Amino acid sequence: MSDLRVGIYNRWLATLGGGEKYSLSIAEHLSQRHQVEVLSPAATSKALAAERLNLDLSRVAFTQLKECTPEEMASLTADYDLFINSSFMDFFPCLARASANAVYFPARIDLGVSLRRSLKLAARRFFRMPAFRTGVIRASGPAADFRWLTGQRVSIDLPPDPDGYTFSFSVILKVKKTSRLIAILNGQEMLLTESLSADRFTTFSIAIPGGSMHAPHRLVLQAGAQELPGDQPIMEITSVAMSLPRYRMYQRLFTGSLQRLGRMLHYHPLPPAVILKYLDTYSAIWAISAFSQRWIQRYWRRNSAVLYPPIRNEDFRVGEKQPQILSVGRFFAGQHNKKHLEMVNAFKSMVDNGLSGWELHLAGGTTPGEEHEAHLRNIQLATQGYPVHLRLDIPFAELLQLYADSAIYWHASGYGEDERREPVRFEHFGITTVEAMAAGCVPVVIGKGAQPEIVVHGSNGFLWQTMEELQGFTTRLIQDPMLRKHISRAARQASQRYDRQHFDTRLDELLAQIGFPG
Numbered sequence: 001m002s003d004l005r006v007g008i009y010n011r012w013l014a015t016l017g018g019g020e021k022y023s024l025s026i027a028e029h030l031s032q033r034h035q036v037e038v039l040s041p042a043a044t045s046k047a048l049a050a051e052r053l054n055l056d057l058s059r060v061a062f063t064q065l066k067e068c069t070p071e072e073m074a075s076l077t078a079d080y081d082l083f084i085n086s087s088f089m090d091f092f093p094c095l096a097r098a099s100a101n102a103v104y105f106p107a108r109i110d111l112g113v114s115l116r117r118s119l120k121l122a123a124r125r126f127f128r129m130p131a132f133r134t135g136v137i138r139a140s141g142p143a144a145d146f147r148w149l150t151g152q153r154v155s156i157d158l159p160p161d162p163d164g165y166t167f168s169f170s171v172i173l174k175v176k177k178t179s180r181l182i183a184i185l186n187g188q189e190m191l192l193t194e195s196l197s198a199d200r201f202t203t204f205s206i207a208i209p210g211g212s213m214h215a216p217h218r219l220v221l222q223a224g225a226q227e228l229p230g231d232q233p234i235m236e237i238t239s240v241a242m243s244l245p246r247y248r249m250y251q252r253l254f255t256g257s258l259q260r261l262g263r264m265l266h267y268h269p270l271p272p273a274v275i276l277k278y279l280d281t282y283s284a285i286w287a288i289s290a291f292s293q294r295w296i297q298r299y300w301r302r303n304s305a306v307l308y309p310p311i312r313n314e315d316f317r318v319g320e321k322q323p324q325i326l327s328v329g330r331f332f333a334g335q336h337n338k339k340h341l342e343m344v345n346a347f348k349s350m351v352d353n354g355l356s357g358w359e360l361h362l363a364g365g366t367t368p369g370e371e372h373e374a375h376l377r378n379i380q381l382a383t384q385g386y387p388v389h390l391r392l393d394i395p396f397a398e399l400l401q402l403y404a405d406s407a408i409y410w411h412a413s414g415y416g417e418d419e420r421r422e423p424v425r426f427e428h429f430g431i432t433t434v435e436a437m438a439a440g441c442v443p444v445v446i447g448k449g450a451q452p453e454i455v456v457h458g459s460n461g462f463l464w465q466t467m468e469e470l471q472g473f474t475t476r477l478i479q480d481p482m483l484r485k486h487i488s489r490a491a492r493q494a495s496q497r498y499d500r501q502h503f504d505t506r507l508d509e510l511l512a513q514i515g516f517p518g
Helices: 018-030 046-053 070-077 115-126 245-253 256-266 272-279 290-300 340-352 370-383 396-405 431-438 467-479 481-498 500-513
Strands: 005-009 035-040 060-064 082-085 098-103 131-140 147-158 165-173 179-185 188-196 202-208 217-223 235-242 284-287 322-328 359-364 388-392 406-411 442-446 462-464
Touching: 005 018, 005 070, 018 035, 018 046, 018 060, 018 082, 018 098, 018 500, 046 060, 115 256, 165 188, 165 217, 179 202, 188 202, 217 235, 235 245, 272 290, 284 290, 284 500, 322 340, 322 396, 322 431, 340 359, 340 370, 340 388, 340 467, 359 396, 370 388, 388 396, 396 406, 396 431, 406 431, 406 467, 406 481, 431 442, 431 481, 442 467, 442 481, 462 467, 467 481, 481 500
Parallel strands: 005 035, 005 082, 035 060, 082 098, 098 284, 322 359, 322 406, 359 388, 406 442, 442 462
Antiparallel strands: 131 147, 147 217, 147 235, 165 202, 165 235, 179 188, 179 217
């Protein structure tokens, strides 16, 4: 074990999703030779992470951080010989000797410096507006009723004032349970309520102290103690108000015909120049696919190297294939959903047109929240009377058996979306496609996003663009068992490109390029 220290940061660690497995796979490899510390603001069980993600984390330390400003995070990174920012949409400078920013998909930023942006920033400063910094998933609405949909925790910068003032807001949970709400103001924690409602908005007021006119106040709002998915709405915040004369002026001005302009002032992401300045402090940028790499170049005009996520091929086996089609993906609503309903309807159409003896299995985790639960109910209703089975929140061993038994694998993420305008809605890599191939399933997947990097059409699977093509390629495979068997072998062989050995070798190559021993 060397004396070199490695820090890996992931804000969403507790969700233990695909991005978190990617982060911890890097940690597992580096821990064989170095001291590795995984950092996150979320409390996360190392034992649970190791069990659920099937990783050896015995030599990895987990450390929970307080909410930090970008400047505080930069100072923290200086303690490490290697620092990797592996957190989705988190931007901060890095002062480590060697460093990398691992990117699942890049944030879209406007690289042009416009008069419109300058005027907007000047208006925000004049009206003393709060800035929602991290944790916002979506924001919308007219200025008088602007709403922020956030994850479990959201950080807000509040303007300083020598006399102090009151900051108030209304919040409702987006999940069907009550939960405590904690506020952390400038590092000092206070309990706002033990039972935040999921049925009605609750209003809170926080006294903001007077003092220096230079540094903003940092307020963090956190719902509950149980960790929930970081990319799904947990809270909705609205009716933001401050007892500052200029902010009251904003509220009076931007109503009626000026609502649209007032709404625009609420959006306050990090300026493009700041994001790029932060990115340039890293030794390298790593992309999880060539698809993400292309959009990094287009959005950020920065070069990056591809480090594909790994799978453990030894976990997957080819079973006695049954007449069943499988698709794996979390059940949630929104335009980035896995298109379960569309696949159900495509399969039902095949059954109505004479397909018999085949089943469709949809496996995946469920997502809390009324919107997502309603979406799942719609899928369940659509399956009635057809051989379609929903396998919800099943353990990994049961999923492995499904992979082993299934003959064909479907993937439809991004169907009906515009890849040029909204590339973020497509699969950034496609780990479940590779897992299915490792188990000998023949992939019939949408030919968009990163899927064409994995599947070679007609060789180790099929790529489709329309539902008619999805049905046609599937029918061809069903009717030709020899073709299915031939492509199954090719798919299994192709999956080895993404095994753990290839991942470890590639990671060592990339570390050598930035001057760090792997």
